[in-house]
Amino acid sequence: MLKNGLKALIIIAAALLLHKTAFAVETVELPEEELAKESVLPVFDKSVSVKNRRVVTAKRWDGDVFYGMALTEPIYDVSKFGASLYYNFNENHAFGLMFAKYASGLSSYAKQLHDQYGLDYNRAPKPDMLLMGDYNLKVFYGKMSLTKSAVINTILYGSGALGMVKFQNKSYPAVAVGIGQKFFFTPQWALRFDLRLYANQAPIPFLSGKMTDGSSGSNPTTPPSYDDFDERLTYTTTLDIGLSYLF
Amino acid sequence: MKKTILLLIATSLILPVSGMAQGSKPAPRKATGSRESQLKSQLSNALRMAQNGQYANAANNLFTLGRRPELAAERPQIKYILGTMLVELKLYQTAAFQFVDVIRMNNSKYSKMAIEKLSMVADILGDDTILNYAVSRVDVNDIPSGQKDMIYFRLGEIKARNREFAKAAELYSRVGLGSTYYFQALFNKGLAQLEEGNAPAGIDTFKRMVEARGNAPVTDVNKVEAQLALARALYQKQDWEASIEAYSQIPRDTVMWHDAVFEQSWAMLRAARFRSALSNFQTLHSAYYEDFYMPESLLLRAIVYLYICKYDEMEKVLNLFENTYGPVRTKIGDFIKSTNDANAYYLEVEKANIIKTTDKAANLRLPYIVVRNVMDQGDVKRSMHYLTRLNQEKRRVENSPSFRASALGQYSLKILANRSKNTKFAIGDMVKAHLLNMRVELRDLYEQAGFIRYEMINGRKETVKKKIAGKDLGDQIDDKVDRQFYIENGFQYYPFQGEFWLDEVGNYHYLGKQSCE
Numbered sequence: 001m002l003k004n005g006l007k008a009l010i011i012i013a014a015a016l017l018l019h020k021t022a023f024a025v026e027t028v029e030l031p032e033e034e035l036a037k038e039s040v041l042p043v044f045d046k047s048v049s050v051k052n053r054r055v056v057t058a059k060r061w062d063g064d065v066f067y068g069m070a071l072t073e074p075i076y077d078v079s080k081f082g083a084s085l086y087y088n089f090n091e092n093h094a095f096g097l098m099f100a101k102y103a104s105g106l107s108s109y110a111k112q113l114h115d116q117y118g119l120d121y122n123r124a125p126k127p128d129m130l131l132m133g134d135y136n137l138k139v140f141y142g143k144m145s146l147t148k149s150a151v152i153n154t155i156l157y158g159s160g161a162l163g164m165v166k167f168q169n170k171s172y173p174a175v176a177v178g179i180g181q182k183f184f185f186t187p188q189w190a191l192r193f194d195l196r197l198y199a200n201q202a203p204i205p206f207l208s209g210k211m212t213d214g215s216s217g218s219n220p221t222t223p224p225s226y227d228d229f230d231e232r233l234t235y236t237t238t239l240d241i242g243l244s245y246l247f
Numbered sequence: 248m249k250k251t252i253l254l255l256i257a258t259s260l261i262l263p264v265s266g267m268a269q270g271s272k273p274a275p276r277k278a279t280g281s282r283e284s285q286l287k288s289q290l291s292n293a294l295r296m297a298q299n300g301q302y303a304n305a306a307n308n309l310f311t312l313g314r315r316p317e318l319a320a321e322r323p324q325i326k327y328i329l330g331t332m333l334v335e336l337k338l339y340q341t342a343a344f345q346f347v348d349v350i351r352m353n354n355s356k357y358s359k360m361a362i363e364k365l366s367m368v369a370d371i372l373g374d375d376t377i378l379n380y381a382v383s384r385v386d387v388n389d390i391p392s393g394q395k396d397m398i399y400f401r402l403g404e405i406k407a408r409n410r411e412f413a414k415a416a417e418l419y420s421r422v423g424l425g426s427t428y429y430f431q432a433l434f435n436k437g438l439a440q441l442e443e444g445n446a447p448a449g450i451d452t453f454k455r456m457v458e459a460r461g462n463a464p465v466t467d468v469n470k471v472e473a474q475l476a477l478a479r480a481l482y483q484k485q486d487w488e489a490s491i492e493a494y495s496q497i498p499r500d501t502v503m504w505h506d507a508v509f510e511q512s513w514a515m516l517r518a519a520r521f522r523s524a525l526s527n528f529q530t531l532h533s534a535y536y537e538d539f540y541m542p543e544s545l546l547l548r549a550i551v552y553l554y555i556c557k558y559d560e561m562e563k564v565l566n567l568f569e570n571t572y573g574p575v576r577t578k579i580g581d582f583i584k585s586t587n588d589a590n591a592y593y594l595e596v597e598k599a600n601i602i603k604t605t606d607k608a609a610n611l612r613l614p615y616i617v618v619r620n621v622m623d624q625g626d627v628k629r630s631m632h633y634l635t636r637l638n639q640e641k642r643r644v645e646n647s648p649s650f651r652a653s654a655l656g657q658y659s660l661k662i663l664a665n666r667s668k669n670t671k672f673a674i675g676d677m678v679k680a681h682l683l684n685m686r687v688e689l690r691d692l693y694e695q696a697g698f699i700r701y702e703m704i705n706g707r708k709e710t711v712k713k714k715i716a717g718k719d720l721g722d723q724i725d726d727k728v729d730r731q732f733y734i735e736n737g738f739q740y741y742p743f744q745g746e747f748w749l750d751e752v753g754n755y756h757y758l759g760k761q762s763c764e
Contacts, residue, residue, distance in 0.1 A: 033495050034523060036754045040500035044535060045603050047749065051534035054746040143748065153746075 050141060055153045055184045057088040057138070057246060064192055066242025068100060073236060075110045075121050075205045077103035082240075084134065092138050098161065100130040118220075120213040124205035125168040125226045132163025132176065153184040165200050169226035174200030182244060194240040203229035290321065297332055303650050306332040310655040323354035327361055330368075339368045340640050340666055341659040343377050350384065363390055370397055374633045374670075379405060396426035403435060412439040430456060430469040437476055446484040453477035471501050479510065487518035499753055505536075508753065509544055516551055522757050524551045529755030532567075533747040540620035540685075542572045542692050549699050553706065557759070561703050568696055575614050576689040579682050582613050589675030596622055596631070596678055613682075621681045630674045637667050 041047070068080040080103060086096030106114075106121050113119045140156040161176040178196030185191070207224055214220030293308035309329040312318055318325065330345035346368065349361035362384050369377035382401040390398050403418035416439040422432035437452035456473035463470045478493035494511035497504050508527050515524035528548045531541060545568040552561035586592065598609035599618035611618060621627055641663045650656045 030756055031523070033492065034526065034756065038499050040498065041749050042499050042504055042535070042752050043502050044749075045538070046606075048535075049749050051537075051747040052745045143746070 053091075053141065054151075055141070055155070055187050055190075055246070056091075057094070057155070058090045060088050061247045062086050062088065062094075062096075062244050063247065064242045064244040066100075066192065066194070066240045068238050068240040071237045071239055073107060075107055075124070076126050077105040078107055079103040080130070080238075082130070082242075084242075086134070086136065088138075091141070094136040094138065094157075096134050096136070098130070098132045098134045098163070102127045102129065114213075114215065118212045118215045118218045120211055120215075120223075121205050123211055123213075123223045124207070124229060125170070125203050127165060127167050127202070129166045130163065130174070131166075132161040132174065134159055134161040134176075136180070153187075155182045155184070155190075156180070157182075159194065159196065161196070165198070165202070167203060169203070172201040172231075174198055188246045190244040190246070192240070192242040192244045194238075194242075196238050196240070198234075198236045198238065200234060201231050202234040203231055205229065287318075290318065290325070294328065297328065302332045302335045303647070306336065307650075307653045307655045310658065323349050323352045323357040323361075326352075327357045327364075330361065330364060334364070334368060337643060338640055338659060339372050340637060341655075341662055343368045343372065344662055347377075347380070359386070363394060366390075366398060366401070367394065370401070372633055372636050373629060375629065396422045396428050396432075400426075400428040400432050400435075403432065403439075407435065407439055407442070410442075412443040415439040416443070430460070430473075433459070434469070434472060434476060437473075437480070441476075441480055441483060446480055449480045450477065450484065453480055465498050466501050468501075471497060471503050475503050475507055478507065478514075482510070482514050482517075485517075487514050490514040491518060491520070491523075504753075505531075505539070509541065512544070512547060512551075516547065516554075519554075521551050521555050522759070524548075525757035525759070526755055529757060530753050533752060533755070534745075535747055535749070535752050538616055538619055540575075540616045542568060542575075542689060545571070546692060546695055546699060549696075549703075553699065553702055555759075556706060556710070558703050558707050558710070561699075565696055565700055565703070568692075572689060572692070575617060576686065576693070578612075578614055579617060579686050579689070583679070583682055583686065586612075589672040589679065592675035592678040592682075593671040596627065596674060600631075617682070617685065618678075620685070621678050624677070624681055626677050627674060627681070630670055630677065634667060634670050634674070637663050637670065641667075 062085075064084045064086070066082050066084070068082060070076075070078040070080070080100045082098060082100030084096050084098035086094045088094040104126060110119075110121045113121070136157045136159050138155050138157040140154075142154045142156070143151060144154060145151050157180050159176070159178045159180055161174075161178075163174055164171050165174040166172075176196045176198045178194055180192065180194040182190040182192050203226070207229055210221050210224040210228065212218045212221050289308065290312050293305050293312060296308065297305035306329055309325050309332065313322055313325040313329060326345045326349045330342045330349070333339075333342035333345060343365060346361040346365035349357050350365065352358065362381055365377065365381040366385060369381050378401055382398060382405060385398055385402075387395060387398055387402075399418050399421040403415045403422075406412075406415035406418060416436045419432040419436035419439065422428050426432070433452060433456045437449045437456065440446075440449040440452060453473050453476045457470060457477060460467055460470035460473065474493060474496050478490050478497070481490035481493055484490075491511055491514045494507045494514065497507035509531055512524045512527040512531070515521070515527065525548070528544065528551070530536075531539075531544050532548070545564055549561050549564045549568070552558070552564065595611060595613050595618050598611050599615060599622055601607050601609045602611070602615060603619060603622070622631070641660065644651055644656055644659050644663070647656075651660070
């Protein structure tokens with residue numbers, strides 16, 4: 001709900017920013033018989049849904065910078081910042097490299113735990129960097145007009161990524177699947193939204209009896225070594241919001 | 248059908264015996280008599296095979312027997328039955344040759360029957376040459392009632408081709424309501440009436456056809472064709488508004504819709520509905536129509552702009568006409584000058600067909616829009632359909648190795664190869680004729696473009712004169728905005744950037760207004 005609201009807000013704000021001064025529009029009354037009354041499509045030899053695409057991606061590079069927010073992360077800082085570079089083989093397939101650097105802090109929930117119970121999750125190894133090869137399958141090219149003077153082209157795509165996530169102590173292989181949407185405000189510039197589910201081995205930050213630092217009156221414990229933390233398969237859902245430029 | 252064949256074969260089984268009885272003159276030599284009786288026994292066997300449904304074996308035996316000089320008297324009968332066997336095997340072209348042979352033998356009994364069969368086979372094949380040959384020899388009184396409708400229809404076609412439209416309309420009227428040819432006949436009758444110059448009668452006929460197909464699906468070909476013909480008839484009657492309305496009833500998801508949009512634009516121009524006509528041109532001149540040959544539509548658009556004093560737009564459209572159709576005209580001219588071989592013309596159609604139906608590329612010598620247009624012409628389409636039938640028949644022969652190896656199989660393949668070759672040449676000639684027509688048409692259109700350009704310059708001059716004289720030309724919609732925007736795109740709901748969507752085609756609206764005083 002919140003995500004959708006945020007998305008809509010960004011789109012509307014951007015459209016308004018790009019809104020040009022309206023032309024001297026005059027109301028023209030269209031005769032009834034000239035208005036569309038069929039939802040069927042004309043028949044051509046080869047049925048192509050769009051001609052003269054405004055946004056042509058085939059055989060072009062696109063570079064992105066993005067901010068990522070982990071939606072299901074309880075302990076570590078939910079933010080990461082990254083950049084990616086894709087090559088579009090055609091209008092359907094693209095492949096690129098994605099790099100992200102995680103913010104080094106803790107989540108607000110972890111800070112709360114620290115304040116109330118003296119649990120210091122800075123002792124656990126934090127995620128540091130992410131490097132993945134990302135394949136995009138562009139399934140739908142569309143168009144929307146929020147105002148009568150601005151048109152936004154959209155590309156909906158599915159993504160599958162494979163790579164490594166580096167924690168402070170160790171690197172782990174990671175896979176991610178997701179869905180994304182680009183909103184092109186010009187034939188080059190686009191806002192990019194990616195919703196991904198990551199799966200990777202990761203240290204469990206909850207280590208019984210070794211996380212208290214004594215700040216809330218509890219007994220301080222000796223900080224554990226990173227090797228003391230057990231590992232498990234961890235799933236993280238992230239939403240990336242970025243700016244994309246098509247070269 | 249099967250019953251008739253069985254009856255015929257049963258009769259035929261008796262005939263050789265009676266033939267022998269009648270020929271009771273003393274045999275010249277004993278050996279000859281024995282050979283003849285052997286052959287007649289073979290013939291009886293072949294007929295029995297046919298009776299038992301062993302059509303391929305029966306046809307092979309009949310084919311061999313039909314060549315024996317000893318059975319010359321029975322040849323019309325043998326060939327006729329062979330023909331019916333081949334019809335059962337769906338080898339229509341090979342069957343047609345047997346029936347033609349029988350007709351040429353002028354046998355009192357079998358010739359009439361062969362004509363009837365040949366008409367039926369020719370109808371399935373759709374070959375004009377055989378159809379004309381068969382139908383022109385038909386005595387309608389000899390034809391069973393079930394076949395009469397087809398004969399009336401085909402005779403009507405022949406009369407229409409000879410421009411005897413009244414006779415054609417009368418023959419089409421004889422086709423019965425229950426016949427599969429009824430709606431085609433009704434449609435052709437309307438066309439004949441229009442050709443005669445009797446637009447009201449034509450309109451009535453097409454209205455009747457539309458009503459008769461009232462319960463058919465929206466995209467029913469007969470229904471849509473009738474609707475389109477009705478719109479054209481109303482245009483011919485100069486009832487512009489009714490014509491526009493009739494054109495707008497053509498469903499978008501039919502191939503006829505493209506023609507309807509273009510023709511409706513003419514009606515709109517005649518009805519002085521310039522804005523509406525320009526809306527149609529937004530569709531017709533979109534990227535979806537880049538493969539369509541429509542030089543006239545560009546000139547028509549220029550004329551509409553002339554009427555509303557949009558001279559800049561007019562110039563752009565005239566330039567587009569010259570840039571698009573200038574090279575087309577040159578290429579057609581060069582091709583005709585450098586090519587005499589009919590097969591080369593046919594090959595262009597074959598290559599264009601690959602482009603049209605697959606995603607493969609083909610190296611065409613003529614522009615694709617030209618060949619695509621030629622391919623859509625009735626005579627070329629019909630001959631291509633005949634060629635497809637020949638190929639289907641060839642595959643049928645080749646798919647049965649034993650039949651293929653037989654004498655009849657080899658004979659059949661030879662016939663099909665010859666017919667294919669000749670049809671390709673005929674198509675080549677048709678293509679050449681159409682190209683010559685296009686060249687003439689383009690020359691005329693170029694002349695018209697020159698006149699339109701003259702009117703444009705004249706109009707501009709008048710406008711400048713009025714401005715110099717200080718006449719107030721009134722407020723114009725585009726006074727305060729960049730003219731380039733309108734010149735490029737017309738006035739749209741949103742800034743149009745040249746991207747066309749399939750679901751938008753047919754929904755574009757021109758929102759400008761006239762710039763005249």
